[in-house]
Amino acid sequence: MSLDDKAVKPHDRLAEALASDMAAVDALILERMASRHAPRIPEVTAHLVGAGGKKLRPMLTVAAARICGYEGTLHHNLAAAVEFIHTATLLHDDVVDESKQRRGRPTANLLWDNKSSVLVGDYLFARSFQLMTDTNNLRVLSILSSASAVITEGEVLQLSAAEDMKTSEETYYTVIRGKTAALFSASTEAGAVLAGATEDQVEALRDYGEALGIAFQVVDDLLDYLSDAKTMGKNVGDDFRERKLTLPVIKAISKAGDEDRAFWTRVIEKGDQREGDLEHALDLMQANGALDETRAAALDWADRGRARLAVLPESDLREMLDDLADYVVARLR
Amino acid sequence: MSLDDKAVKPHDRLAEALASDMAAVDALILERMASRHAPRIPEVTAHLVGAGGKKLRPMLTVAAARICGYEGTLHHNLAAAVEFIHTATLLHDDVVDESKQRRGRPTANLLWDNKSSVLVGDYLFARSFQLMTDTNNLRVLSILSSASAVITEGEVLQLSAAEDMKTSEETYYTVIRGKTAALFSASTEAGAVLAGATEDQVEALRDYGEALGIAFQVVDDLLDYLSDAKTMGKNVGDDFRERKLTLPVIKAISKAGDEDRAFWTRVIEKGDQREGDLEHALDLMQANGALDETRAAALDWADRGRARLAVLPESDLREMLDDLADYVVARLR
Structure with a gap:
């Protein structure tokens, strides 16, 4: 374990500390980005989700829940929902800004078209609300x-x-x-x-x-x-x-x-x-x-x-958010 | 009252029977399409919502609730949410289809630009989920x-x-x-x-x-x-x-x-x-x-x-849905 090693970037230490949670979040993302009828949806989503995003936002969700003593698994749904909202926003932003590059790769609007980016973004928004609904927590929604x-x-x-x-x-x-x-x-x-x-x-x-x-x-x-x-x-x-x-x-x-x-x-x-x-x-x-x-x-x-x-409460995770x-x-x- | 007049279109009879409900839905739509920071949002929305849409979907929501004996007011939130989802879909469709006309008027993507249509659509999606959350009913969500x-x-x-x-x-x-x-x-x-x-x-x-x-x-x-x-x-x-x-x-x-x-x-x-x-x-x-x-x-x-x-249960409203x-x-x- 290198959690105490200040030379390691705080983001990477957080990823290490939350590794099993984030593996569950990744599995949920893969499962929920699927579409029974429209295979183009996971294709476009995978292009972005697989493209080296740091997943900072879902890690923050998981870390916040853990710091506050959460012991269930619904924070995975919440974290996946947050990542879907973020991904949907990126897809639509790249259409709005007519961007050609994102994370060092061609954007989805360039590889497919604006239509696909708009619709797949909409799909991920809808899926994020389904994921949130799973938490049965109206305040979270x-x-x-x-x-x-x-x-x-x-x-x-x-x-x-x-x-x-x-x-x-x-x-x-x-x-x-x-x-x-x-x-x-x-x-x-x-x-x-x-x-x-x-x-x-x-x-x-x-x-x-x-x-x-x-x-x-x-x-x-x-x-x-x-x-x-x-x-x-x-x-x-x-x-x-x-x-x-x-x-x-x-x-x-x-x-x-x-x-x-x-x-x-x-x-x-x-x-x-x-x-x-x-x-x-x-x-x-x-x-x-x-x-x-x-x-x-x-x-x-x-x-x-x-x-x-x-x-x-003091904890390693709190320390990592500080860092x-x-x-x-x-x-x- | 002309509710029994078969010569009147069923849609118009429904609108007449649900007039006070639909007035409340319209007021809620106006209130919730506002934006504190971005005046372009209600401008674009009003162009579509004000453009002679028949509001068939929100009427169906209100009618369904009434037929099943609902006596509260949260069906107005639900109906407004449904109309927002529909309007958001139209805004994004017109971008995807590169449409020039909708309901006999120039489309928003033509009057403003694709950017505004994409973002205002996203705003209405988000607002629709807020409206649904107001109902405190997770199954509806x-x-x-x-x-x-x-x-x-x-x-x-x-x-x-x-x-x-x-x-x-x-x-x-x-x-x-x-x-x-x-x-x-x-x-x-x-x-x-x-x-x-x-x-x-x-x-x-x-x-x-x-x-x-x-x-x-x-x-x-x-x-x-x-x-x-x-x-x-x-x-x-x-x-x-x-x-x-x-x-x-x-x-x-x-x-x-x-x-x-x-x-x-x-x-x-x-x-x-x-x-x-x-x-x-x-x-x-x-x-x-x-x-x-x-x-x-x-x-x-x-x-x-x-x-x-x-x-x-038999009722005038059920008859109107039949018609x-x-x-x-x-x-x-």
Whole structure:
């Protein structure tokens, strides 16, 4: 066992600690993604589910239930439901964003077509609700159906905020609370509820999940300007080229004088991007503190998440969730 | 009151009898399609919900609950959930089919874009599950989440069966049980379950809904070859031009000799359609009995549906469901 080995990534230690639970979740995913009449459904699903996703969200569900003393098996259904919602969202996102690559492989919309991605996503949504219904727990259903609605609201809001220079930090946080943090927090909250945890513990795990999700997305948006292709699996400047109003850009614009403002208007709002613009944008964000402030925001969210764990009983798993929050922002240090 | 006036369409008599229930359902639909953060969501939804849909499915839910003696108000939530699932399906269908018109108006994917249609559909799915969760009835959730999965399986199966001359009647029925009948039968079944009806009554209403849905779709597929634009709101031959394997074509192909088979292969499988082909197809289907057999199948399904109503207590509403099954196929007589 290497659970105490801090050199191993927290995510991998969690996977090791939850190995038998996650094997059951994987088996359930395989069983429930099948279709009696439409073989294309498991084909498309397998392409994504088999493609090296880390299954972070279902692990959070299982960990939350275990930390709160759950000893049954219905947390497997819940974890599979969470992974189905996530997979359905990815399928639909890739249609909406017209993406060509996901996890280093061609997207389903490219390999099959948009039709298949839309319908298979719908199928997985429906299957996720069947899995939740199996838990016989109405509060769990309520948490996850609300999260599904909030995820979509975040995505629609992001659509209408794209290329809009007036996008505020508040709007940015509403978007990422929806598109990313809502499912993280529902994953941990639902696990705790299923385990019959106290309200204090349920709230703590919900807040932890939300803060983790926000930190995760802020880091992602920052690394889009800092990282190289090797560490990210995508290229520096993708968000810039797609004119996305992410936190570093929003902060940079809010600090810009007239001249810099004209630059941002040209490259983001008008989409007139030329050789050297990305480098200039980086210089501006470095000089006016936008990058530092974004980094500080991510660290703060991770700290907030970790602080909420104190309410829970001490355990190896609690320690791993603590380390996980740390790890999410470690790439920024 | 004109409830006894047989000259009034059964659908309109049902709407009149259920007027106060349906007003409550409409109010709930308006309330729940709102979004705090994304105003585009109710815009897109209103375009469809306000566009003269007959709300047949939610009426079936309300009628089923009432026939089984339900006196609460949660059937309104259930009816709104059913209408949301139906609307979400239409939004996604129009993306999948690249449709330009729905109910005589431009489709949402044309007025806004595919992105909005995909995401707003997802939002309505999520909202429908929230509405169902409000009923605190896990069996109702199970019925409607299963129906949602079966609907999508039907659509995916239809995708892979398109233009495929080997499509059997069995496959055709699997497709339409999914894409059309599953939501009809879930609508009536869930209403009965919510009302605490006996198992006999639940099964009878489920079977009635399914038979009504199948009859409805067979009639629709037949009228695509018979009707004129005025009565249908679409043109004769749309399915022919789109090379869909609907029941009349499947029957015609199964009866075809070598020469006729070559014709069907050319127009359906190869998609090489010329002036006069639609008329020739109609002549073939008329001569070999494909149209008559399709008509007989529709009438038979309507009769099967009506026969199942005998288990239920006599009432004006039961009478209207009986007339409704009759009315669905009346256009064929």
